[in-house]
Amino acid sequence: MSLQDNKTGQFSRRRLFGAVGTGAALVGVGAIAGHATASGAEVPTSDVVEFRGDHQAGIVTPAQDRMHFVAFDITTDSREDFVALLKKWTLMAERLVHGEETFDGGAVDGGEYNVPSDTGEALGLTASSLTLTIGFGPSMFDRFDLASKKPASLADLQHFPADNLDPRRSGGDLCIQACADDPQVAVHAIRNLARVGFGTVSVKWSQLGFGRTSSTSTTQATPRNLFGFKDGTANLKAEDPSLLDDNVWVAADDDQEWMAGGSYLVARRIRMLIESWDRTTLKEQERVIGRSKGTGAPLGQKDEFDALDFESQGPEGTFIDKTAHVRLASNENLGGVQLLRRGYNFTDGSDGFGHLDAGLFFIAYCRDPLTQFVPMQLALSRKDALNEYIQHVGSAVFACPPGVEESEYWGSTLFE
Numbered sequence: 001m002s003l004q005d006n007k008t009g010q011f012s013r014r015r016l017f018g019a020v021g022t023g024a025a026l027v028g029v030g031a032i033a034g035h036a037t038a039s040g041a042e043v044p045t046s047d048v049v050e051f052r053g054d055h056q057a058g059i060v061t062p063a064q065d066r067m068h069f070v071a072f073d074i075t076t077d078s079r080e081d082f083v084a085l086l087k088k089w090t091l092m093a094e095r096l097v098h099g100e101e102t103f104d105g106g107a108v109d110g111g112e113y114n115v116p117s118d119t120g121e122a123l124g125l126t127a128s129s130l131t132l133t134i135g136f137g138p139s140m141f142d143r144f145d146l147a148s149k150k151p152a153s154l155a156d157l158q159h160f161p162a163d164n165l166d167p168r169r170s171g172g173d174l175c176i177q178a179c180a181d182d183p184q185v186a187v188h189a190i191r192n193l194a195r196v197g198f199g200t201v202s203v204k205w206s207q208l209g210f211g212r213t214s215s216t217s218t219t220q221a222t223p224r225n226l227f228g229f230k231d232g233t234a235n236l237k238a239e240d241p242s243l244l245d246d247n248v249w250v251a252a253d254d255d256q257e258w259m260a261g262g263s264y265l266v267a268r269r270i271r272m273l274i275e276s277w278d279r280t281t282l283k284e285q286e287r288v289i290g291r292s293k294g295t296g297a298p299l300g301q302k303d304e305f306d307a308l309d310f311e312s313q314g315p316e317g318t319f320i321d322k323t324a325h326v327r328l329a330s331n332e333n334l335g336g337v338q339l340l341r342r343g344y345n346f347t348d349g350s351d352g353f354g355h356l357d358a359g360l361f362f363i364a365y366c367r368d369p370l371t372q373f374v375p376m377q378l379a380l381s382r383k384d385a386l387n388e389y390i391q392h393v394g395s396a397v398f399a400c401p402p403g404v405e406e407s408e409y410w411g412s413t414l415f416e
């Protein structure tokens with residue numbers, strides 16, 4: 001599926017814009033330019049990212065500005081109940097990404113003596129490029145007779161040097177990543193999916209993110225992370241499908257056939273020691289990263305997208321330090337290993353000691369975490385100059401099944 005195929009028209013929640021049918025009926029309607037609101041205001045076009053396709057949206061589709069990520073534990077022993085929830089979630093997700101309420105009737109039209117079937121805080125908001133992406137954790141395969149379907153690549157991540165993981169922010173039987181250009185749209189989606197999951201799943205942990213920390217398309221400007229550096233310059237991009245086939249999408253003969261067209265999601269909550277960083281000189285900050293803070297260019301080069309040169313000598317040795325982050329994470333250092341980064345900044349107030357609880361919610365998608373994320377993180381955790389300023393405090397890995405075709409549901413290639 002091309003980027004273009006993922007973008008359809010502007011849809012808005014029924015309450016505001018009048019009668020709109022079910023999600024299924026909306027598929028393929030295409031761009032409806034300049035939809036008018038009840039108040040007569042024009043709303044922007046093309047903020048629907050199509051839900052169905054070969055791959056799940058929210059992986060190589062352009063990274064939105066906001067994220068709400070949730071990990072669930074399964075609380076039922078009934079495979080039937082769990083599959084019923086996946087089917088219900090799929091219908092809801094398709095409606096939500098089209099800017100509709102979760103169910104017909106929704107927040108206020110379901111009868112005053114009934115509990116509303118939508119919580120209502122997204123009434124009047126547009127689809128906002130919402131994407132919803134599901135993933136299954138290693139522990140899910142201990143249930144429902146799924147052991148033989150567990151991919152070899154889906155194992156709990158090993159302990160890395162200097163990890164300080166909080167079990168309350170790690171793992172999970174399954175996850176949903178919601179990304180949107182409006183935070184309320186992302187939160188509304190997760191809230192309603194969690195609400196209908198009551199009795200079948202329960203929230204284990206969740207994370208809000210603001211400000212994407214990578215680009216997944218060459219059409220996007222490179223954003224900055226909370227250390228003030230451009231982040232995502234050398235990321236894999238949607239415009240290079242052969243690199244995505246090599247590094248992001250699982251192939252049919254990789255391991256488990258049900259994962260063909262899917263990908264593995266690695267999530268790491270990385271605390272950034274903002275106060276220490278903010279007392280560090282610009283020269284040291286640039287040495288640590290290996291790029292110029294202003295332009296994003298590799299040290300020793302002029303422009304952001306100039307190639308990294310690890311050999312050229314500056315006045316104090318190689319321009320790019322031997323322990324610089326970009327040197328250690330580069331595919332040249334790792335025998336060609338690459339992955340797709342899709343993380344977000346976070347700030348969760350302060351930690352009780354006067355420090356911001358802030359950082360990077362790192363999300364990577366890859367074809368095999370064991371041969372891509374693990375060697376990369378091992379190289380970084382052993383030597384990266386950045387380690388003085390960061391700490392990994394949460395960790396999880398999930399298998400994201402392929403996209404859903406018509407009449408399929410999230411995970412149907414696994415459960416059918």
Ligand SMILES: C=CC1=C(C)c2cc3[nH]c(cc4nc(cc5[nH]c(cc1n2)c(C)c5CCC(=O)O)C(CCC(=O)O)=C4C)c(C)c3C=C
Pocket residue numbers: 225227229230231232233234235268270271272289291308325326329330331339359360362373376377380390
């Ligand atoms: C295991 C993978 C990675 C983790 C964890 C990680 C954390 C992390 N990164 C930054 C800031 C930057 N990273 C940059 C580049 C970069 N980072 C990774 C991987 C991880 N980063 C890769 C593969 C790359 C690209 C390397 C290359 O080939 O050039 C950059 C430079 C800009 C860019 O190319 O994106 C910055 C800045 C922080 C702050 C952080 C943890 C908090």
Ligand SMILES: [Fe+2]
Pocket residue numbers: 325329
């Ligand atoms: Fe990085």
